[in-house]
Amino acid sequence: QKEVEQDPGPLSVPEGAIVSLNCTYSNSAFQYFMWYRQYSRKGPELLMYTYSSGNKEDGRFTAQVDKSSKYISLFIRDSQPSDSATYLCAMMTTDSWGKLQFGAGTQVVVTP
Protein backbone atom coordinates (compact mmCIF):
# COMPACT_ATOMS: atom_id res chain seq x y z
CA GLN A 1 0.00 0.00 0.00
CA LYS A 2 1.32 3.41 -0.96
CA GLU A 3 1.87 5.96 1.79
CA VAL A 4 -0.09 8.59 -0.13
CA GLU A 5 -3.22 7.79 -2.11
CA GLN A 6 -4.74 10.12 -4.67
CA ASP A 7 -7.50 9.49 -7.21
CA PRO A 8 -5.96 9.90 -10.68
CA GLY A 9 -9.17 11.20 -12.29
CA PRO A 10 -9.69 12.67 -14.77
CA LEU A 11 -12.00 15.11 -13.06
CA SER A 12 -14.01 17.16 -15.53
CA VAL A 13 -15.89 20.26 -14.38
CA PRO A 14 -17.58 23.21 -16.13
CA GLU A 15 -15.99 26.62 -15.94
CA GLY A 16 -16.97 28.44 -12.74
CA ALA A 17 -17.52 25.27 -10.71
CA ILE A 18 -15.67 24.35 -7.52
CA VAL A 19 -12.98 21.75 -7.95
CA SER A 20 -12.46 19.46 -4.97
CA LEU A 21 -9.32 17.34 -4.75
CA ASN A 22 -8.12 15.14 -1.93
CA CYS A 23 -5.43 12.76 -0.74
CA THR A 24 -5.30 10.24 2.06
CA TYR A 25 -2.15 9.08 3.76
CA SER A 26 -1.06 6.42 6.19
CA ASN A 27 2.00 7.91 7.92
CA SER A 28 0.84 9.84 10.98
CA ALA A 29 4.29 11.48 11.20
CA PHE A 30 3.66 13.66 8.15
CA GLN A 31 3.62 17.29 9.25
CA TYR A 32 4.12 19.28 6.05
CA PHE A 33 1.56 19.15 3.27
CA MET A 34 1.82 20.63 -0.19
CA TRP A 35 -0.08 20.82 -3.43
CA TYR A 36 1.78 21.06 -6.71
CA ARG A 37 0.26 21.90 -10.09
CA GLN A 38 1.69 20.37 -13.24
CA TYR A 39 0.76 21.54 -16.70
CA SER A 40 1.29 19.22 -19.65
CA ARG A 41 4.95 18.92 -20.65
CA LYS A 42 6.05 21.02 -17.66
CA GLY A 43 7.53 20.35 -14.26
CA PRO A 44 5.39 20.59 -11.11
CA GLU A 45 5.16 23.98 -9.42
CA LEU A 46 4.21 24.63 -5.81
CA LEU A 47 0.66 25.85 -5.38
CA MET A 48 -0.07 25.62 -1.67
CA TYR A 49 1.84 24.68 1.47
CA THR A 50 0.41 23.89 4.92
CA TYR A 51 2.04 22.92 8.17
CA SER A 52 0.15 20.53 10.46
CA SER A 53 -3.64 20.82 10.61
CA GLY A 54 -5.95 23.59 9.56
CA ASN A 55 -6.92 25.63 6.54
CA LYS A 56 -4.99 27.96 4.29
CA GLU A 57 -6.45 30.23 1.66
CA ASP A 58 -4.74 31.93 -1.26
CA GLY A 59 -7.00 33.65 -3.74
CA ARG A 60 -9.25 31.04 -5.34
CA PHE A 61 -7.38 28.17 -3.67
CA THR A 62 -8.02 26.67 -0.24
CA ALA A 63 -5.99 23.86 1.29
CA GLN A 64 -7.29 21.86 4.25
CA VAL A 65 -5.53 19.33 6.44
CA ASP A 66 -7.32 16.93 8.78
CA LYS A 67 -4.60 15.01 10.58
CA SER A 68 -7.06 13.04 12.70
CA SER A 69 -8.49 11.52 9.51
CA LYS A 70 -5.18 11.56 7.60
CA TYR A 71 -6.89 13.47 4.82
CA ILE A 72 -5.96 16.60 2.92
CA SER A 73 -7.99 18.60 0.43
CA LEU A 74 -7.57 21.33 -2.16
CA PHE A 75 -10.49 23.42 -3.34
CA ILE A 76 -10.43 25.65 -6.40
CA ARG A 77 -13.24 28.20 -6.55
CA ASP A 78 -14.54 29.78 -9.75
CA SER A 79 -12.50 27.33 -11.83
CA GLN A 80 -11.07 28.52 -15.13
CA PRO A 81 -9.91 26.60 -18.22
CA SER A 82 -6.38 27.68 -17.25
CA ASP A 83 -6.77 25.55 -14.11
CA SER A 84 -6.74 22.43 -16.31
CA ALA A 85 -3.69 20.55 -15.12
CA THR A 86 -2.59 17.65 -12.97
CA TYR A 87 -2.58 18.37 -9.24
CA LEU A 88 -0.19 16.44 -7.02
CA CYS A 89 -0.31 16.30 -3.27
CA ALA A 90 2.97 15.89 -1.43
CA MET A 91 3.93 15.56 2.20
CA MET A 92 6.89 15.00 4.48
CA THR A 93 7.86 14.41 8.10
CA THR A 94 10.03 16.73 10.16
CA ASP A 95 12.97 14.33 10.02
CA SER A 96 12.73 13.27 6.39
CA TRP A 97 15.51 15.67 5.40
CA GLY A 98 13.32 17.28 2.79
CA LYS A 99 12.29 14.13 0.97
CA LEU A 100 8.71 14.41 -0.20
CA GLN A 101 6.18 11.62 -0.67
CA PHE A 102 3.93 12.39 -3.62
CA GLY A 103 0.47 11.22 -4.55
CA ALA A 104 -0.05 9.94 -8.09
CA GLY A 105 -1.73 13.18 -9.18
CA THR A 106 -5.30 14.02 -10.25
CA GLN A 107 -5.90 15.30 -13.76
CA VAL A 108 -8.40 18.16 -13.82
CA VAL A 109 -10.14 19.39 -16.95
CA VAL A 110 -12.17 22.62 -16.79
CA THR A 111 -14.42 22.98 -19.81
CA PRO A 112 -15.53 26.43 -21.07
Place this chain on the structure above:
Amino acid sequence: DADVTQTPRNRITKTGKRIMLECSQTKGHDRMYWYRQDPGLGLRLIYYSFDVKDINKGEISDGYSVSRQAQAKFSLSLESAIPNQTALYFCATSDGAGDTNVLTFGAGSRLTVL
Protein backbone atom coordinates in the same frame (compact mmCIF):
# COMPACT_ATOMS: atom_id res chain seq x y z
CA ASP B 1 16.30 31.31 -18.87
CA ALA B 2 14.77 28.66 -16.67
CA ASP B 3 15.95 28.37 -13.06
CA VAL B 4 16.40 24.60 -13.46
CA THR B 5 17.47 23.35 -16.89
CA GLN B 6 17.38 19.73 -17.94
CA THR B 7 19.01 18.24 -21.02
CA PRO B 8 18.04 16.45 -23.13
CA ARG B 9 14.28 17.10 -23.06
CA ASN B 10 13.57 13.96 -25.04
CA ARG B 11 15.70 10.90 -25.67
CA ILE B 12 15.03 7.57 -27.32
CA THR B 13 17.62 4.87 -26.77
CA LYS B 14 18.05 1.13 -26.93
CA THR B 15 18.34 -1.47 -24.22
CA GLY B 16 21.88 -1.72 -22.86
CA LYS B 17 22.97 1.79 -23.81
CA ARG B 18 24.46 4.22 -21.30
CA ILE B 19 22.46 7.39 -20.87
CA MET B 20 23.19 10.59 -18.99
CA LEU B 21 20.61 13.19 -18.07
CA GLU B 22 21.98 16.54 -17.03
CA CYS B 23 20.63 19.21 -14.73
CA SER B 24 21.88 22.70 -14.04
CA GLN B 25 20.40 25.39 -11.82
CA THR B 26 20.77 29.11 -11.31
CA LYS B 27 18.84 29.25 -8.02
CA GLY B 28 21.98 29.00 -5.91
CA HIS B 29 20.39 26.13 -3.99
CA ASP B 30 22.50 23.54 -2.21
CA ARG B 31 19.99 20.70 -2.42
CA MET B 32 19.33 18.86 -5.67
CA TYR B 33 17.13 15.87 -6.45
CA TRP B 34 16.30 13.46 -9.22
CA TYR B 35 12.73 12.15 -9.43
CA ARG B 36 11.06 9.76 -11.78
CA GLN B 37 7.39 10.12 -12.80
CA ASP B 38 5.31 7.23 -14.06
CA PRO B 39 1.55 7.24 -14.76
CA GLY B 40 -0.38 6.17 -11.69
CA LEU B 41 2.72 6.16 -9.48
CA GLY B 42 3.44 9.83 -9.09
CA LEU B 43 6.93 11.13 -8.44
CA ARG B 44 9.48 8.86 -6.81
CA LEU B 45 12.85 9.95 -5.52
CA ILE B 46 15.90 8.35 -7.17
CA TYR B 47 18.84 10.23 -5.63
CA TYR B 48 19.39 13.44 -3.74
CA SER B 49 22.35 15.59 -2.79
CA PHE B 50 22.51 18.21 -0.05
CA ASP B 51 25.89 19.57 -1.13
CA VAL B 52 28.71 18.73 -3.54
CA LYS B 53 30.20 16.09 -1.26
CA ASP B 54 26.89 14.56 -0.19
CA ILE B 55 25.06 11.95 -2.31
CA ASN B 56 22.20 9.83 -1.01
CA LYS B 57 20.03 7.08 -2.42
CA GLY B 58 16.34 7.65 -2.64
CA GLU B 59 13.43 5.27 -2.89
CA ILE B 60 14.34 3.72 -6.26
CA SER B 61 18.09 4.05 -6.86
CA ASP B 62 18.79 0.60 -8.35
CA GLY B 63 20.02 0.90 -11.95
CA TYR B 64 20.90 4.57 -11.57
CA SER B 65 23.94 6.57 -10.52
CA VAL B 66 24.51 10.29 -10.05
CA SER B 67 27.31 12.81 -10.06
CA ARG B 68 27.31 16.24 -8.40
CA GLN B 69 29.90 18.06 -10.46
CA ALA B 70 29.35 21.45 -8.82
CA GLN B 71 26.80 23.18 -6.65
CA ALA B 72 24.83 23.99 -9.78
CA LYS B 73 25.14 20.68 -11.65
CA PHE B 74 23.70 17.27 -10.87
CA SER B 75 23.62 14.50 -13.49
CA LEU B 76 21.80 11.19 -13.54
CA SER B 77 23.20 8.16 -15.37
CA LEU B 78 21.68 4.90 -16.48
CA GLU B 79 24.66 2.60 -16.98
CA SER B 80 22.74 0.02 -18.98
CA ALA B 81 19.25 1.21 -19.85
CA ILE B 82 16.31 -1.20 -19.73
CA PRO B 83 12.74 -0.71 -21.01
CA ASN B 84 11.19 -0.32 -17.55
CA GLN B 85 13.31 2.80 -17.10
CA THR B 86 11.13 4.47 -19.69
CA ALA B 87 9.70 7.42 -17.79
CA LEU B 88 9.67 11.17 -17.30
CA TYR B 89 12.62 12.31 -15.19
CA PHE B 90 12.66 15.52 -13.19
CA CYS B 91 15.48 17.36 -11.54
CA ALA B 92 14.56 19.60 -8.62
CA THR B 93 16.32 21.96 -6.23
CA SER B 94 15.60 23.44 -2.83
CA ASP B 95 17.40 25.77 -0.47
CA GLY B 96 16.58 23.73 2.61
CA ALA B 97 15.80 26.88 4.54
CA GLY B 98 13.61 26.23 7.55
CA ASP B 99 11.36 23.22 7.25
CA THR B 100 9.51 23.95 4.06
CA ASN B 101 11.87 22.40 1.53
CA VAL B 102 9.94 23.88 -1.36
CA LEU B 103 11.10 22.17 -4.53
CA THR B 104 11.72 23.96 -7.83
CA PHE B 105 11.44 21.53 -10.71
CA GLY B 106 12.92 21.50 -14.17
CA ALA B 107 10.74 20.89 -17.22
CA GLY B 108 11.60 17.20 -17.33
CA SER B 109 13.47 14.75 -19.55
CA ARG B 110 11.35 12.16 -21.32
CA LEU B 111 13.32 8.94 -21.77
CA THR B 112 12.19 6.03 -23.91
CA VAL B 113 14.15 2.78 -23.80
CA LEU B 114 13.36 0.40 -26.65
